[in-house]
Amino acid sequence: MTRIKKNRQTVKADNFWTDLKSAGRPIFALAPMAGWTDSPFRQVCKSFGADIVYSEMASAAALTFQPENTLRLLASAPRERPYVVQLFGAQPQHFQAAIALIIRHGLPAAVSGRGSRSHRRLPPDGFDINFGCPVRKVVKQGAGAVLMDNKKIAREIVKAVCASTDRPVSIKIRARVGRTDALVFLDYLSDLPLAAVIIHGRTMSQGHNGPVDLEMVRSARNCFPGVILANGGILDLAGANAALRQSRADGLGIARGALGRPWFFQELKSQKEIHLSWPEKAAVMLEQARLAAANGESDSLEIRKHLCAYCRGERTAGKIRANLMACSDWPALLKAIKNSKHLLAARI
Ligand SMILES: Cc1cc2nc3c(=O)[nH]c(=O)nc-3n(C[C@H](O)[C@H](O)[C@H](O)COP(=O)(O)O)c2cc1C
Secondary structure, three states: OOEEEEOOEEEEOOOHHHHHHHOOOOEEEEOOOOOOOOHHHHHHHHHOOOOEEEOOOEEHHHHHHOHHHHHHHOOEOHHHOOEEEEEEOOOHHHHHHHHHHHHHHOOOEOEOOOOOEOOOOOOOOEEEEEOOOOOHHHHOOOOHHHHHHOHHHHHHHHHHHHHHOOOOEEEEEEEEEOOEEHHHHHHHOOOOOOOEEEEEEEEOOOOOOOOOOHHHHHHHHHOOOOEEEEEOOOOOHHHHHHHHHHHOOOEEEEOHHHOOOOOHHHHHHHOOOOOOOHHHHHHHHHHHHHHHHHOOOOOOHHHHHHHHHHOOOOOOHHHHHHHHHOOOOHHHHHHHHHHOHHHHHHOO
């Protein structure tokens, strides 16, 4: 295995990040979103061309002490590869224990597009560390975004994760948290073997809204040799191309821009806007709903939220959403999708 020497530590050269980068095209990743980037949605995004898909963030402490539910959250299907599991936490030893558990047992297998479930429990292709979450219940544990301003612990966590796995390790950070901006943070970690970073170009205090600092992402190239993905506010093809131009990043992390619009990845790849008719959208909704049902999630809030997101911009969105949210099982959900006025008209 070829290795790039980087100070005392080494980065494995033949990982999926370097493969994607050496293809010479921008890399488009589905960024992690708690409550949204579950296996059915990741599979659909993959089918539209997402290069990499991230899990929802998972608690390293929960995986250490009570892993069953959290492992279920991380279930994945073979068609989702490369698949990156994102962990959050405040203690290096929890990350170590969580990764050891995942590598030892693999992840639960999700049902895939053809209705088949692989019997093999595979570990993910990479691990990501969350240094960007501003949510109160995360930061009050000393995890997520506050770690950018608590660099010593952040560094210990990165070291612990890199020492726990042969798989590439990436991080997701913010443009700034408190006294620490992305450049200072990346510089502080520059001797550690990180393969990639997603930079959400907003500060922690901005949360998830407001202007995105793509200049900061561009400057990150001076202190980070790995793959850099710009993230924040990328909602359409023109915005994506502008973000790539301004940031000179290797690619983009797409978050809310893919909700109810997983074909955004195909737009990015083909460089053509896609305007689906309602029946075409409904076919995608059905595919995702079927995957959710096959994975035992047909009555979950998550799938109904996802299906509602597809209705954005439709004239009768309110009515369709109300019907979807009222469903409590798979037959009702199927009926709500099929019976909407638009679908009947199109005979889906
Ligand atoms: C509902 C929601 C959940 C999120 N969950 C996570 C998460 O689990 N891990 C993470 O690193 N970022 C998370 N994020 C942040 C996104 O990955 C992304 O950085 C942010 O939404 C900015 O990108 P956007 O403007 O394209 O949506 C979440 C964002 C939203 C809106």
